[in-house]
Amino acid sequence: MSTKALIPGNSQWARATALNAFERFAVAEGFSANAIYEFVGGDSTGDILYIVLDNFAVYLAFKESSKGLLLSKNSVASYFGNVKNHLLELFPALSAVSGRRLQKIASILYKYCSKRGTDFTHQAPPCTKSDLRSLSLAILKGAASAQDYQDAALLNILWCLLG
Structure with a gap:
């Protein structure tokens, strides 16, 4: 067997x-x-x-x-x-x-x-205009260098391009 x-x-x-x-x-x-x-x-x-x-x-x-x-x-x-x-x-x-x-x-x-x-x-909902505003304000309030301003600008450009 x-x-x-x-x-x-x-x-x-x-x-x-x-x-x-x-x-x-x-x-x-x-x-x-x-x-x-x-x-x-x-x-x-x-x-x-x-x-x-x-x-x-x-x-x-x-x-x-x-x-x-x-x-x-x-x-x-x-x-x-x-x-x-x-x-x-x-x-x-x-x-x-x-x-x-x-x-x-x-x-x-x-x-x-x-x-x-x-x-x-x-699960992630899309970014709204108010979300974009609060993200940008948080970056700009703590901005200490030119790179921080560039990050805020890129965030806004990407939001405009991708929605």
Whole structure:
């Protein structure tokens, strides 16, 4: 009896789905999954593994589901984690070399997907004329050099140009 027989069916299905997504990523990048495995296996520094998983993370972050919506945060995290674990099982020597770097990719990906599609990233209201006036007055009241006056002038010019 192998250890793979002890893995629950849902976990095996999730891994198979993640590996299918990885194969679609490889085809989209113009490679096959086996070619990527050869490249990763030939590099003892873990740099190629890092680059491949970083590109895979970007692919997942912008991948649309069959319904035309972006993949959910949980799906992205599951696919990335399963592919990362699969590659580290294939190449256990790279686990010690690139473990922290890969964890950083995973955490950045999760944070990005958590904020994606929300108004959380668009919180700052536009600058109004009264805001511009108070900013300019604060700069001009504390002006001690020509650079301070130049900063106030640039602030006003940028506000006129960009609104």
